[in-house]
Amino acid sequence: MNFLLETLQVLVLSVYFNLEAFLKLFIPSRKKSVVGELVLITGAGSGIGRLVALEFAPLGVSLVLWDISQEGNKETARLAKEKGARKVHTYVCDCSDKADVYRVADQVKREVGDVSILINNAGIVTGKKFMDAPDSLIEKTLEVNTMAHFWTYKAFLPAMMANNHGHLVSIASSAGLIGVSGLADYCASKFGAIGFAESVALEMLTAGKDGIKTTIVCPYFINTGMFDGCQTKWPRLLPILDPAYVAKKIVNAILTDQVYLLLPRAMYVLMAFKNCLQWNQAALLGLYLGVFDKLEECKAHQSPKKLC
Template identity: 40%
Template sequence: MELKSACRMLLFPVQMFYYIVRASLFSLLPSRRKDLSKEVVLITGGGRGIGRHLAKEFAKQGARKVILWGRTEKCLKETAEEISLSGTECHYFICDVANREEVYKQAKVVREKVGDVTILVNNAAVVHGKSLMDSDDDSLLKSQHINTMGQFWTTKAFLPRMLELQHGHVVCINSILSQSPIPGAIDYCTSKASSLAFMESLTLGLLDCPGVGCTTVLPFHTNTEMFQGMRLFVYNCCHLGISTYNMFPHLFPPLKPEVVAQRTVDAVRADKAFLYLPWTMHALVILKSFMPQVALEEIHKFSGTYTCMNTFKGRT
């Protein structure tokens, strides 16, 4: 028994190396994209921002039906009308994902009126944009309820039917701030870190469930109303006579929401589990995993991320 255990220990590094090399090679090969013509896509926070562009992109890529959830009827209606004009059937429902009973109730209405949801996109999110001591309790709770707990309720509402059909996909629009937090957005960073843990656990839990997959998208700062006024650290070295943006224009570009939407839909079609946008965010996560805290603090001071939320206005 001891000899068998020793052999397993010796083989373990070899096996890990094999799986890493194998996965790396497969990632370089062009993968087959799945057809969306039979998919019914539900997008939370689908009336504006990234959600609106996701709805348009899924419709463009051939989704059979698109369903929008959100709290603002005006935005939902405008987006639904635009998609319907493009030739794709689109429905919208008023739903606050932070309200568990409302999620379950509207999920039942969706099944009855539209049909089974086969792609769930958890996109709804809010950001308070203040330090811990400047934040009121209700605002902090709101961020956690919408950004994190909302995913629990929507996934519980739609995943069982996907498992029954052996066909479905759960998507989460997360943020790189879940792995590399910044000051001034403690509510958002915390909720997104929880959301990432939820998706990582869910992805592993569905490995033995044929036909059902997950995709987690971790984008860098995206130009949407939600982060209006946020000052990007790539511009904050002017006091040193340095323009970081000019030095590294391709490493840290602010993302366009339509690009995030395009890459997200492509990742879903390719059954990709995790998507970092841009690709340089991989390096950021790797560096953080082994750099000492003192070095990370110096980088934050140099780049100006300590003050990047000082001009934050958010969605007006």
């Protein structure tokens, strides 16, 4: 009897969820209020981190900005205050260092309070093929892009669980969904970040903590400087994304509790192809779209500013 009831429940809810998703294509989702929330952004001193902070600034939140660059962080704080941010707190933190993450997290909790929206944005890229990448840079990529998420979750998730309220945001990459030639360590780190975020989201669900939301962001290449020189064979299908546009989409996804945000929209179709095509066909499609050869034109580089 339980089997029949549970099966019926799954079928009914599946129809409901699919209908809900279809209606959202035509009816915009209602945005939640974030007034009074404490938003922490790693890698806030430049790029997407700074732009996301500026998008949140007029929404009545208090901002906690982490970056390894004190000057960049202070500039973001200044701009956020001009945009109307209630309170802005800046901290220098090296997200590749677990001890530093825990130290600064404890300082935030003492001086500011419990973080309710955590945005793991800090990231680096070596820009070297696997056999050419020094071990130290490979380790640094994984420490910043993946392991730092473990430590920030450990630091701030307990308070969210106690209150059954919060939002966990992972700024990952389309390279965390589809392997890319020449970005082995970067892809591995982003695959890891996505898998980690999904797993913790499921832990929260099974623990009954439905008030803790998750958003996983997977954009194509963004024109922020991390991938200088990147071009696209099909700019209408896979454009190099404008940072301001991406920041707006990220904040909108958070405000509407969107779990996955893939940019551009063509990424949803490409992911469907990846999951149903044979390996040779998928590789052929990647060559056709120019993902591999165009990447060779990139002048990807590691920047200390990307260490948070």
